[in-house]
Amino acid sequence: MSAMTGRIAYREHGGWGVGYLALVGLLGALVVAGLGGAYVMETEGHWVSGMSHRIVWGTPHVAAVFLIVAASGALNVASLSSVFGRALYQPLARLSGVLAISLLAGGLAVLVLDLGRPDRLIVAMTFYNFKSIFAWNIFLYTGFFAVAIVYLWMMMENRMNRFSKPAGVFAFLWRLVLTTGTGSIFGFLVARQAYDTAVMAPMFVAMSLAFGHAIFLLVVLAAAAGTGRPLGDEIVRRLKNLLGIFLAATLYFVAVQHLTNLYIAERRGIERFLLADGGVHTWLFWVGHVALGCLVPIALIFSPATAGSRRAAALAAALAVLGGIAQIYVIVIGGQAYPMVLVPGMEVTGSVLDSGIAAYAPSVYEIALGLGGVGIALLMVTFAVKVLPILPETLADAPPEKA
Amino acid sequence: MTALADGGLARASCECTPSGVTRTTMELSRRELMRGAAGAVLTFTIAPGVTLLVGSGLAAAGLTPPPLNIRREDSLAAARPPGTAVSPKTRWGILIDLAKYADVGDAAVTACRNEHGWTGHGRPATDPQWIRNVTVRDPKTGASRVLPVFCQHCENPPCVDVCPTGASFRRADGIVLVDKHTCIGCRYCMMACPFGVRFFVHENVTGQKPHSPRGKGTVESCNLCVHRLDANKSPACVEATNRAKPGTMIFGDLNDPNSEIARAVGQHVVLRLRAELGLDQGVLYKGLTQ
Numbered sequence: 071m072s073a074m075t076g077r078i079a080y081r082e083h084g085g086w087g088v089g090y091l092a093l094v095g096l097l098g099a100l101v102v103a104g105l106g107g108a109y110v111m112e113t114e115g116h117w118v119s120g121m122s123h124r125i126v127w128g129t130p131h132v133a134a135v136f137l138i139v140a141a142s143g144a145l146n147v148a149s150l151s152s153v154f155g156r157a158l159y160q161p162l163a164r165l166s167g168v169l170a171i172s173l174l175a176g177g178l179a180v181l182v183l184d185l186g187r188p189d190r191l192i193v194a195m196t197f198y199n200f201k202s203i204f205a206w207n208i209f210l211y212t213g214f215f216a217v218a219i220v221y222l223w224m225m226m227e228n229r230m231n232r233f234s235k236p237a238g239v240f241a242f243l244w245r246l247v248l249t250t251g252t253g254s255i256f257g258f259l260v261a262r263q264a265y266d267t268a269v270m271a272p273m274f275v276a277m278s279l280a281f282g283h284a285i286f287l288l289v290v291l292a293a294a295a296g297t298g299r300p301l302g303d304e305i306v307r308r309l310k311n312l313l314g315i316f317l318a319a320t321l322y323f324v325a326v327q328h329l330t331n332l333y334i335a336e337r338r339g340i341e342r343f344l345l346a347d348g349g350v351h352t353w354l355f356w357v358g359h360v361a362l363g364c365l366v367p368i369a370l371i372f373s374p375a376t377a378g379s380r381r382a383a384a385l386a387a388a389l390a391v392l393g394g395i396a397q398i399y400v401i402v403i404g405g406q407a408y409p410m411v412l413v414p415g416m417e418v419t420g421s422v423l424d425s426g427i428a429a430y431a432p433s434v435y436e437i438a439l440g441l442g443g444v445g446i447a448l449l450m451v452t453f454a455v456k457v458l459p460i461l462p463e464t465l466a467d468a469p470p471e472k473a
Numbered sequence: 474m475t476a477l478a479d480g481g482l483a484r485a486s487c488e489c490t491p492s493g494v495t496r497t498t499m500e501l502s503r504r505e506l507m508r509g510a511a512g513a514v515l516t517f518t519i520a521p522g523v524t525l526l527v528g529s530g531l532a533a534a535g536l537t538p539p540p541l542n543i544r545r546e547d548s549l550a551a552a553r554p555p556g557t558a559v560s561p562k563t564r565w566g567i568l569i570d571l572a573k574y575a576d577v578g579d580a581a582v583t584a585c586r587n588e589h590g591w592t593g594h595g596r597p598a599t600d601p602q603w604i605r606n607v608t609v610r611d612p613k614t615g616a617s618r619v620l621p622v623f624c625q626h627c628e629n630p631p632c633v634d635v636c637p638t639g640a641s642f643r644r645a646d647g648i649v650l651v652d653k654h655t656c657i658g659c660r661y662c663m664m665a666c667p668f669g670v671r672f673f674v675h676e677n678v679t680g681q682k683p684h685s686p687r688g689k690g691t692v693e694s695c696n697l698c699v700h701r702l703d704a705n706k707s708p709a710c711v712e713a714t715n716r717a718k719p720g721t722m723i724f725g726d727l728n729d730p731n732s733e734i735a736r737a738v739g740q741h742v743v744l745r746l747r748a749e750l751g752l753d754q755g756v757l758y759k760g761l762t763q
């Protein structure tokens with residue numbers, strides 16, 4: 071079955087080829103592994119994980135925050151199409167909506183499964199402390215599902231198409247608030263020098279635009295190749311250039327964050343830790359996030375030698391994703407690893423809870439749970455492409471349906 | 474929904490114990506009648522909001538709300554929404570004399586462990602330490618002090634502000650507690666507490682004390698020996714350290730100008746940890762910088 075929206079023809083992916091089944095199998099295995107990891111941590115208790123009283127949020131939170139933030143950015147293309155009227159992106163708007171919903175589902179699943187008491191989800195949904203930014207985020211996340219699903223429906227149902235612009239505007243505003251809220255989970259932590267800063271909110275917005283967009287670009291390239299649909303150079307060029315801009319914006323906010331902290335004398339310790347002598351965190355920051363995650367992709371995207379290459383675009387997007395994970399790791403884990411100040415100006419010893427840099431090595435269960443979230447997200451997209459008319463029949467540069 | 478009903482009701486019984494009601498009544502009747510009357514007016518101004526929330530929580534669980542004449546502190550303990558300002562009559566506090574504390578060794582830690590039954594598994598990074606001894610040293614002068622660090626029972630507790638479900642709550646008399654029935658184990662309170670005194674229960678627990686319920690997957694911290702206070706006894710650490718060296722810790726009502734602690738606070742320079750954060754803790758240290 072194919073559905074027509076205006077001049078764009080959409081079609082489900084018909085085949086049950088080996089490639090499709092292998093992909094479903096691989097992603098399904100990730101999901102099973104993730105559930106297994108969560109099960110072990112819940113039954114044994116979290117001591118089997120690498121987490122501790124010092125590193126209270128570990129790898130699952132890195133994965134969850136990354137996926138949730140990326141979910142918001144995955145909606146970029148739909149927003150560009152309906153909010154900013156860029157017709158070029160219209161054929162991809164549905165996929166953008168589906169990817170956003172899927173990434174959010176994956177991220178939330180990880181977040182919930184890493185709770186000490188995931189069985190009390192109903193408590194989280196019925197008891198609210200409205201002073202908690204976390205409680206607000208529960209609303210923002212569940213609301214985003216609803217908003218994105220309605221928006222998707224308006225895009226997919228011919229009779230509702232005329233409402234897709236207002237729905238798109240609403241979804242666009244919602245996701246800005248959502249990423250602001252996610253950044254504020256960290257920004258509001260006055261106790262910790264690594265976090266307590268308002269720049270966390272816009273930085274998370276910029277990160278979401280970049281990471282979500284990078285994943286979207288990879289999914290488009292993979293979907294076009296996997297389903298054998300033509301994909302024009304122009305759309306790839308636009309998509310990757312946009313990624314370059316979002317990455318530059320991320321870098322800008324990261325620079326502002328660290329420069330501000332470097333100016334505040336009492337924060338020089340944490341900055342020295344993150345930027346100079348924090349071992350794995352310093353490496354992940356400079357090499358993982360700044361170099362491989364931002365500068366190299368920006369170079370691949372804009373330098374004349376590689377600007378026309380689709381491979382280079384895919385590599386840039388993949389690096390942006392890995393660099394993004396590195397950055398979230400440094401924010402979440404690195405920010406906790408550095409000891410909190412107990413008595414300003416005094417050295418503290420006596421307990422592993424107070425002194426020194428907290429050790430952390432992610433356990434296999436945590437990694438499995440994090441990857442399980444990725445599995446859930448991508449499995450949802452893979453199914454959606456199969457059963458719903460989401461992908462356009464062609465993304466060739468000159469739309470064949472042009473009258 | 475039964476689980477919620479359990480939670481709502483069990484909070485009153487396990488965290489505050491029925492004796493808390495007695496204590497509260499006693500506290501109120503001890504105060505002069507005029508102030509009591511003013512307090513009653515205040516109570517009634519606040520009570521509708523409070524009762525409404527208690528009522529709605531129970532209604533959600535299919536139960537009828539408690540009668541309106543429920544004691545204020547009781548209702549607050551049962552489901553006080555964090556952040557609502559109540560003017561408490563009592564403000565429990567502890568003043569620790571660090572010069573004396575230097576001589577008591579692990580007395581406080583041992584007493585707390587015995588009282589509440591938290592034990593380690595030989596894994597320092599994940600073992601609970603409701604109270605721990607920390608050594609701080611001035612790098613310039615080399616002078617050092619040992620101080621006990623435990624929940625500071627903040628007047629403005631960030632752990633309460635951030636808790637999504639309201640499980641982390643502040644009782645009207647200034648004791649900050651975790652409701653084990655509504656804690657979902659998100660650990661945001663641990664991220665928010667500046668002193669690292671909240672502990673996630675990382676493994677199955679055995680040998681619990683009935684007055685100090687614990688549970689894998691939830692967060693716990695010093696509860697100021699609320700069961701002892703409600704039985705008119707001072708916290709275990711206070712009793713143990715004073716036995717080892719009299720006058721090491723003074724426990725009492727900071728709001729009562731005639732209490733020993735209030736008088737001592739008025740006479741000496743006392744400090745709160747990280748006072749710049751404005752949390753206004755109930756735990757005070759004397760001799761931290763001398």
Ligand code: SF4
Pocket residue numbers: 623624625626627630631632633649665666667668669670671694752
């Ligand atoms: S010391 Fe920490 S756990 Fe205790 S009330 Fe203050 S913020 Fe909460």
Ligand code: SF4
Pocket residue numbers: 635636637638639640641651655656657658659660661662663691692
């Ligand atoms: S771990 Fe429990 S007490 Fe702490 S913030 Fe989460 S729900 Fe509240």
